Amino acid sequence: MSDRDTDREGLPGPAPEDRPRPKGRRNSQGIRVDPEVEAEHPPRRTVISALVEHEPGVLARASGLFSRRQFNIESLTVADTQNDDWARITVVVEEPDPGIDQVEKQLEKVVPVIHVRELEDDAVARELVVVKVDADRPHEVHAITEMYNGKTLDAGPRTITVELTGDEQKINDAIDAYRQFGIREIARTGQTALARGETKTAVVPDHLK
Amino acid sequence: MSEHGAVTESDDGDPDADQQAEESTARTGADSVVASLETAGVETVFGVQGGAIMPVYDALYDSELEHVTMAHEQGAAHAADAYGAVSGDPGVCMATSGPGATNLVTGLADADMDSEPVVALTGQVPTELVGNDAFQETDTIGVTTPITKSNYFASSPDSVGEDVSTAFALANHGRQGPTVVDLPKDVTTGETDVGPVEPEVPGTVDVQTRADDESVAAAAQTIVDADEPVILAGGGVVKGDATEELFAFATEHEIPVVTTMPGIGAFPEDHDLALEMAGMHGTGYANMAITLTDCLLAVGTRFDDRLTGGVDSFAPDADVVHVDIDPAEISKNVEADHPLVGDAGTVLDQLDEAMPGSPATDAWVRQCREWREEYRLDYSAPEDEPLKPQYVVEAVDEATADDTVVTTGVGQHQMWACQFWTYTEPRTWVSSHGLGAMGYGLPSAIGARVAADDDQSVVCFDGDGSFLMTCQELVVAVREQMDITVFVLNNEAIGMVRQWQDAFFDGRRMASEYPWVPKFDTLAEAFGADGFRIEGYDDAPGVIEEALATDGPAVVDVYIDPTEDVYPMVPSGGDNGQFALTEAHL
Numbered sequence: 001m002s003d004r005d006t007d008r009e010g011l012p013g014p015a016p017e018d019r020p021r022p023k024g025r026r027n028s029q030g031i032r033v034d035p036e037v038e039a040e041h042p043p044r045r046t047v048i049s050a051l052v053e054h055e056p057g058v059l060a061r062a063s064g065l066f067s068r069r070q071f072n073i074e075s076l077t078v079a080d081t082q083n084d085d086w087a088r089i090t091v092v093v094e095e096p097d098p099g100i101d102q103v104e105k106q107l108e109k110v111v112p113v114i115h116v117r118e119l120e121d122d123a124v125a126r127e128l129v130v131v132k133v134d135a136d137r138p139h140e141v142h143a144i145t146e147m148y149n150g151k152t153l154d155a156g157p158r159t160i161t162v163e164l165t166g167d168e169q170k171i172n173d174a175i176d177a178y179r180q181f182g183i184r185e186i187a188r189t190g191q192t193a194l195a196r197g198e199t200k201t202a203v204v205p206d207h208l209k
Numbered sequence: 210m211s212e213h214g215a216v217t218e219s220d221d222g223d224p225d226a227d228q229q230a231e232e233s234t235a236r237t238g239a240d241s242v243v244a245s246l247e248t249a250g251v252e253t254v255f256g257v258q259g260g261a262i263m264p265v266y267d268a269l270y271d272s273e274l275e276h277v278t279m280a281h282e283q284g285a286a287h288a289a290d291a292y293g294a295v296s297g298d299p300g301v302c303m304a305t306s307g308p309g310a311t312n313l314v315t316g317l318a319d320a321d322m323d324s325e326p327v328v329a330l331t332g333q334v335p336t337e338l339v340g341n342d343a344f345q346e347t348d349t350i351g352v353t354t355p356i357t358k359s360n361y362f363a364s365s366p367d368s369v370g371e372d373v374s375t376a377f378a379l380a381n382h383g384r385q386g387p388t389v390v391d392l393p394k395d396v397t398t399g400e401t402d403v404g405p406v407e408p409e410v411p412g413t414v415d416v417q418t419r420a421d422d423e424s425v426a427a428a429a430q431t432i433v434d435a436d437e438p439v440i441l442a443g444g445g446v447v448k449g450d451a452t453e454e455l456f457a458f459a460t461e462h463e464i465p466v467v468t469t470m471p472g473i474g475a476f477p478e479d480h481d482l483a484l485e486m487a488g489m490h491g492t493g494y495a496n497m498a499i500t501l502t503d504c505l506l507a508v509g510t511r512f513d514d515r516l517t518g519g520v521d522s523f524a525p526d527a528d529v530v531h532v533d534i535d536p537a538e539i540s541k542n543v544e545a546d547h548p549l550v551g552d553a554g555t556v557l558d559q560l561d562e563a564m565p566g567s568p569a570t571d572a573w574v575r576q577c578r579e580w581r582e583e584y585r586l587d588y589s590a591p592e593d594e595p596l597k598p599q600y601v602v603e604a605v606d607e608a609t610a611d612d613t614v615v616t617t618g619v620g621q622h623q624m625w626a627c628q629f630w631t632y633t634e635p636r637t638w639v640s641s642h643g644l645g646a647m648g649y650g651l652p653s654a655i656g657a658r659v660a661a662d663d664d665q666s667v668v669c670f671d672g673d674g675s676f677l678m679t680c681q682e683l684v685v686a687v688r689e690q691m692d693i694t695v696f697v698l699n700n701e702a703i704g705m706v707r708q709w710q711d712a713f714f715d716g717r718r719m720a721s722e723y724p725w726v727p728k729f730d731t732l733a734e735a736f737g738a739d740g741f742r743i744e745g746y747d748d749a750p751g752v753i754e755e756a757l758a759t760d761g762p763a764v765v766d767v768y769i770d771p772t773e774d775v776y777p778m779v780p781s782g783g784d785n786g787q788f789a790l791t792e793a794h795l
Contacts (some may be wrong), residue, residue: 010791011776013493013584019786022501024525030512030543032525053413056362061354069353098540105537111359111379114413208412 029098032125041096046073046119047119047193048103050089051202053112054080058201061110062089071095071103075127088202092168115202123201129171132161134182140178141181148174159184167191238363238396241370242330242390246274247375251301253277253292253659255285257312259305260345261332264397268304271708277659277689280681282309284652286316287641287679290325290387291656293637295614299326299380300656307345310391315646317387320357322643323471324448326385328376329353333362335395336649349391358594358785360389366399371406378408379794383416384535385448409511413557417532419558420549422563428506428530428547429563435528438464438572439485444471444642445509445533450478452635453555455508458557462567465577467495469510470627473652483575488516489653489779490624493584493788496779498577499524500786504568506560508532509553512542513643522596522784532556584777584790586628594648595770597637597743598698601753602629605668605696613666614639614657618650618675621704624775626670647703648678655682658691666757669695673726674703676717680729683736694756695764697729700771708774712795733764741765 027033027040052058059078066073074092081088093103100118107116119125133141141160145152150164162204164174168191175186195201242265246254253275258266269276279285282304289300304313310331320327325577334343350362359379360492363369363512369392424669446455452475459466459482467487478485487495499505505527510516518525520543531538531545532553539548549556588599602625615630616639617623623640632638639657641649648706650720654669661667664710676697686693707721743749743765756763777788780795 010589011584011587012495013790014791016787016794019497020501021786022522022524022526026521026523026525026543028521030517030523030540032544053411057350057354057360060351064355098544102537102541105539109535109537111411112413132481205412205415 004093005035008195029096041098043072043094043096043099045092045094046100047123047125047191048100048107048116049079049119049193049201050091050107050116051114051204052087052089052110053114054085054087055112058087058110058112059089062092062107062113063145065106065110066091069106071099075188077190079192081134088192090190092191114204114208117200117202118197119193120199122183122196123193124196125162125167125191126165127168127171127191128163128165128189129175130187131175132159132184132186134158134184135160137181141178144174144177148177150174166174199208219542237264237268237397238366238369238392238399238401238402239264240390241366241401241403241405242373242397243268243272243274245370245373245377246301247272248296248405249374249408254301254303255279255288255292255656256303257282257285257305257309259332260307261306261334261394262303262309262330262392262717263332264394265330265332265392266716277655277685279652279655280684281679282312283315283648284655284679284682284685286313286327286329287646287649287652288656289327289329290316290320290323291616291639291653292660293320293326293385295636295657295660296321297448297636299328301330301384303330304332305345306334306349307347310347310349312353313561314356315644317353317389318618319641319646319649320387320779321356321358323641324385324444325387326380327387328373328380329387329389330373331389331391332523333391334395336393336427337395339393346589347406349389353389356387357387357389357457358626360391361389363393363396366396366401367403369396371404374406374408375411378410380413382410382414384445384536388450397706417536417550418534418552418555420532420551420559422559424547424549425556426563426729426791428549429560430565431528431547432462432504432506432560433564433566433568435568436570437502438504438506438568439502440464440466440499441469441499441505441506441507441510442466442475443469443510445473445553446475447635449509449534449553450558450635451508452555452600454557454561458561458617461561462564463570463574464506464568465498469513469516470640472510473627473638478631479633481578482574484581485757486627487785489781490628490775490777491779492586493777493790494577494580495582496777496785496788497584500784502527504528504530506530506532509534511538514542517543518779518785519782522786556755558752578680590746592746596743596749596768598769598773599629600746601698601743601749601767601769602626602670602751603638604749605757606630608757609666609668612637613668614661616640616650616653616667616669618671618676618678619645619647620672620674621700621708621775622670622675622698625698641697647672648676650675651679651682651686654693654695655685655691658693667693669693671695671697671727672704673697673699673701673723677726677746678731680732683733683738683764685760687737690761692760693762694759695762696766696767697764698769699726699729700769700773701726702771704771705775711774729764729766733762736765738762743767
């Protein structure tokens with residue numbers, strides 16, 4: 001009690017404007033930048049593949065973390081693999097590099113996740129789309145379907161439904177081409193992918209094999 | 210205390226219970242749950258009874274495990290969390306389905322944010338009713354997924370024991386955190402002959418404890434080359450039991466140490482190199498150092514926004530060496546120039562070995578010392594004004610031993626407890642850091658009391674608003690005759706909100722003033738605790754001494770100056786180096 005200051009207002013020390021300042025700064029991603037140049041990472045689109053143990057809740061946990069952390073997800077697919085105990089999640093994300101890094105690391109933290117990686121540009125990636133169009137010009141619809149190596153699944157007097165597989169670009173192009181006929185409905189699976197050739201899409205540690 | 214726990218259980222019990230227990234010799238899923246807890250070394254469970262969890266409670270009846278019956282499930286979760294914080298081992302809490310489980314949620318979210326090891330066991334409706342919106346059914350797995358490390362829906366009496374063991378192992382492994390096991394009633398009542406297993410994490414979990422040597426060498430070189438290095442010690446240093454390694458590194462290489470809020474206790478605050486807490490209400494000297502440093506060695510921190518302020522102005526000249534056991538924390542908020550994934554103590558030892566020398570820090574240490582004088586934490590306390598809260602914190606600190614455990618609620622009182630208590634030992638500071646959950650103080654004091662050594666004191670600083678949220682847990686402290694002293698720094702307001710209203714909302718004090726708070730000393734007495742009141746400087750020292758000397762729980766209603774605000778302050782998203790010393794600087 002003896003050392004109580006009895007009459008001072010506020011804390012001691014120089015006011016904010018009288019203090020030394022640092023020279024540099026960071027951008028909004030926490031990366032140090034040249035003060036003269038604003039160097040943010042632009043978003044890019046990439047495919048992330050996760051091999052997971054096939055158990056309830058793993059997809060909910062994975063998709064929950066994407067929404068919670070506001071990752072920009074273009075598509076997400078999940079299904080069985082050659083091993084009944086495993087499933088593969090394929091996610092297409094559009095994020096700046098730090099965001100992609102976070103997607104990988106956060107996925108890796110989910111307990112049933114065995115392995116996560118970003119696939120290379122040359123990965124074998126495919127998507128399936130089912131398109132239902134008006135059947136007013138059946139021959140022309142058929143010609144477009146042939147052109148994109150598609151398949152007619154259903155042809156009636158009023159609608160034609162076709163199936164196409166391909167990479168994202170091809171699917172987008174095909175959908176554009178069908179627009180002239182009047183598209184009624186579209187269902188896309190989202191991309192699924194494997195690494196090319198000998199490269200492993202997922203590395204499974206020996207004790208889990 | 211053990212007798213009390215047991216007595217509470219059997220008091221309401223069926224007089225035929227003993228006979229029933231003798232008749233049933235077969236093991237149930239509930240027996241497996243309890244056996245798994247025992248195998249994991251659990252000694253105490255904090256919980257509240259209820260329909261769907263009754264089979265597990267019934268199994269506890271014959272167990273050596275202590276059960277602390279809490280007044281509310283939130284209290285059980287906070288108590289388990291604080292138990293984890295003080296002991297380092299997972300705290301276990303238990304609740305029934307539906308409202309029991311949802312009442313745990315705040316505590317689980319708190320444990321998740323602060324990486325505290327907690328295992329929550331929740332009752333669930335029988336499997337055949339799941340999904341039917343049955344009585345007291347909540348999708349506990351769905352609700353707790355975003356706020357737990359992992360959670361398990363028990364599917365069979367044969368595997369439920371392993372579910373509990375796995376949840377325990379995961380809560381304690383690598384970066385600690387909360388886990389949940391949801392226990393449908395048919396699973397806990399079903400019979401099984403499967404015995405308990407040792408806790409083990411799933412094979413998919415692989416935590417790296419040692420950083421790679423090349424990265425360590427590069428980081429060490431950067432530190433040696435620095436002129437103005439600072440160590441930022443986070444909660445990971447305390448949780449990783451790396452305080453000795455940190456102390457050795459900092460003192461050997463003469464590097465000033467700043468802490469985060471959860472990092473309080475990582476480095477003794479009375480040491481010459483200690484700059485104490487940085488961030489929103491951190492010390493001016495910590496914020497000067499962390500802003501102007503050219504090399505930041507950050508250990509076990511996630512660079513929370515309350516620490517960094519705006520990241521654009523956070524340590525903008527610093528090469529960042531970031532040590533963390535969770536790779537996802539590296540470069541999440543602040544880019545690491547030297548990412549070192551691993552256990553805090555292990556990597557600090559690695560760094561120490563790799564250091565080709567020590568940085569020349571004489572001038573820098575001198576500068577930090579000058580800042581410590583220039584921006585010393587202080588307060589004005591005229592005789593004719595009401596009692597200052599800072600004085601109360603200092604006075605209680607002086608009246609207690611160094612190993613006293615301090616728990617707090619959330620708000621102004623919490624910041625004064627950070628600023629004006631001198632923490633010298635790890636695991637003596639227990640608070641709701643990341644979640645900022647008002648009401649954490651009293652239940653966490655109960656958990657801390659159970660975990661602390663008998664000769665350690667437990668003191669809780671609370672605010673009037675915070676205390677009101679969970680004060681019913683006094684019933685637990687009284688029943689168990691726990692030696693806890695609660696100082697309610699009463700300013701008849703949720704003071705931090707009021708401070709922000711004054712600073713940023715033109716003084717429009719909407720819903721922040723609590724002139725109707727009860728007399729907390731009388732309230733305490735109604736619960737059977739000892740109640741005290743401090744109204745000014747004259748009675749403060751005597752009452753503090755008397756309250757601390759009380760054996761059981763004591764509550765001190767401290768009438769503090771309602772106009773006192775917390776400074777220094779970095780406004781949300783602001784520049785740490787531009788901290789305000791008064792409202793005029795905001």
